[in-house]
Amino acid sequence: MNYIEDLNETVGLLWEKLEAWGDQAVLILPNLLLAILLVILTFYVAGFVRNWAGKFGSRFSHSQALVNLFLTLLYTGILLVGFFFALSVLRLDKVVVSLLAGVGVVGLALGFAFKDIAANFISGIIIAVQRPFRVGDNIETNEYFGTIERISLRTIDIRQVTGEMVHLPNKTVFENPLTNFSIYGTRRIDLEVGISYAEDLERVQRVVTEALQEVKNRLVTRDIEVMFDAFGDSSINFKARFWVSYRREVDYVSARSDAIIRIKKAFDANDILIPFPIRTLDFGIKGGEKLNEQLRSVNASFKSGFPLGNNGQ
Known part of the structure; x- marks a missing residue:
């Protein structure tokens, strides 16, 4: 009997609890419906604002990645505001505060865990705004x-x-x-050339300047400069400088190659010498004797039939 009485008492308590929950559900039902309606409206408003802002985003930024980021943040922000309002309608303010605190803690942890990714992301945003390239x-x-x-x-x-x-x-x-290299659409070519010490330097300047007049992609609005800048070991060195239109690297490379060909042809036609490197060898002769005297002594020894060496060995 005691077992049956305990069971009936337990069932009664459970029924009372369910009735209390039912009464609370009935009382909270209008707020629940309002919260659901608010969430649906939030999704609609967020989508509408994102589409509207997307039509004008390209006018303010030429970076599609930056526009997409802004639209995503805008859409997510509106959804979060709508969800927080819905929780407030359900009188779950403490849940809202807990969620905000949780988001802050999680964000801080993720920031430390993915600091390199975050740094690349922030750098990408700055690059997209400044547009250095x-x-x-x-x-x-x-x-x-x-x-x-x-x-x-x-x-x-x-x-x-x-x-x-x-x-x-x-x-x-x-x-x-x-x-x-592409920001101005032009680029200067500097060619280093050496000519013989025997050449007339002013004549060389005229020949080089005339040879470079028709170089590919050369900007005719910029002067050709031929400037001597060093006395080399076997040549007088100068730089031929001129400007070319630049869109691709092949524009620079082809113009430089064409200039070298034209200078070489002009030098050949005008008998201007590009000298080979010259080296003077200094043999240290024992006792300070001159090299030609040593050579004469060796030749005389061979002609007289006496071999070199100590005691004729």
């Missing part, structure tokens, strides 16, 4: 030279002139010196 530019950075194929919020992809693809982290590019 764009896709198609020829750049040199971190000992790599090539054409930019792709710019993302994590890496910059560079195709080298020899064909390899290099993926450089944005942090590495942002923190190190970078040379952009």
